[in-house]
Amino acid sequence: MTYILNIETATRNCSVALSQNGNVITCKEIADAGYSHAEKLHVFIDEILKENKITFKDLSAIAISQGPGSYTGLRIGVSSAKGLCYSLDIPLIAIDTLETLAQKLIVKNGVIIPMIDARRMECYTAIFDANFAKIREVKAEIIDENSFEEITETIHLIGDGATKCKTILTDAKFVYHDKIEFPSAKEMCKLAYDKYKKNDTVSVAYFEPFYLKDFMMTVSPK
Numbered sequence: 001m002t003y004i005l006n007i008e009t010a011t012r013n014c015s016v017a018l019s020q021n022g023n024v025i026t027c028k029e030i031a032d033a034g035y036s037h038a039e040k041l042h043v044f045i046d047e048i049l050k051e052n053k054i055t056f057k058d059l060s061a062i063a064i065s066q067g068p069g070s071y072t073g074l075r076i077g078v079s080s081a082k083g084l085c086y087s088l089d090i091p092l093i094a095i096d097t098l099e100t101l102a103q104k105l106i107v108k109n110g111v112i113i114p115m116i117d118a119r120r121m122e123c124y125t126a127i128f129d130a131n132f133a134k135i136r137e138v139k140a141e142i143i144d145e146n147s148f149e150e151i152t153e154t155i156h157l158i159g160d161g162a163t164k165c166k167t168i169l170t171d172a173k174f175v176y177h178d179k180i181e182f183p184s185a186k187e188m189c190k191l192a193y194d195k196y197k198k199n200d201t202v203s204v205a206y207f208e209p210f211y212l213k214d215f216m217m218t219v220s221p222k
Contacts, residue, residue: 002060004196005045005084006188009037009077010069010097011116011160016044017185018052022193025052027186037076045080056088061201063192065183066094067210068124068138069116074209082204091201093192097210098126098138101159103187104180110154111135114183115161121168123161124212127151140212143168159183 001020008015008029014037015029028044030036049055064081067074085092101114107130116124121143127136141147143165148155155173157165158180166176195201 002193002196003054003058004061004063004093004189004192005048005059006063006095006185006192007041007045007077007081008065008097008100008183008185008188009041009073010065010067011073011182012070013182013184014040014044014073015183015185016041016048017189018048018054019189019193022190024186024189027184029184031182035070035073037073041076041080056084059084059088059090061085061091061093061192061196063093063095063188063195065097065100065185065188066207067097068118068140068212069097071211074211078207078209082207085204091196091199092204092207093195093200094202094207095188095191095195096126096134096138097183098124099128099132099134099191100187101180101183102126102128102132103191104184105156105158105177107154107156110156110175111151112156112158113148113162115157115159115165117159117161117164121164123159123165125161138210138212145169 006017013031017027018025062081098114112128126138158177160181
């Protein structure tokens, strides 16, 4: 049995899922505007293991959302995952956050563009086909009326970044899926298991989140 603990903290959604051979056993998550990751993450982990009578020693690997996303959220998730992997001497698996988000939508045609809000009119985006193959790499891009004009197929937009694009991307080819706001650890489970079987892991010592942009600290005026 391969038990993998999947951790997703790249957005407002603090999400933890336990999987067995790629299948979701349990998931606990909360999308809090106040980013309660530091408070909730280890509580969710402990609850999931206890409820399923699983110990840390039963885990085969830890999967972590690698970003892009919230600087603070990613730091909390990655630090926790690396600490667990180091103490348990098990591998760390990194999962593309936008791929995890894309996996929440099933379509028969067109392309899927997951969009994570990066403030103002900027979004973290990537483009996937209906089979979830990545056809354009991750970018941090400012959205305007000319964005994605080269794509003639139906474009399915998901994520919290898509919501703010409704008044700009108004062509009939854009389809908004408002109920899909954040990535979840549930969709990480199969992706992580596939990587585990291929021994596709990252260095516990040297892995860093994929921030995509430099961290910007703002100071309130006195």
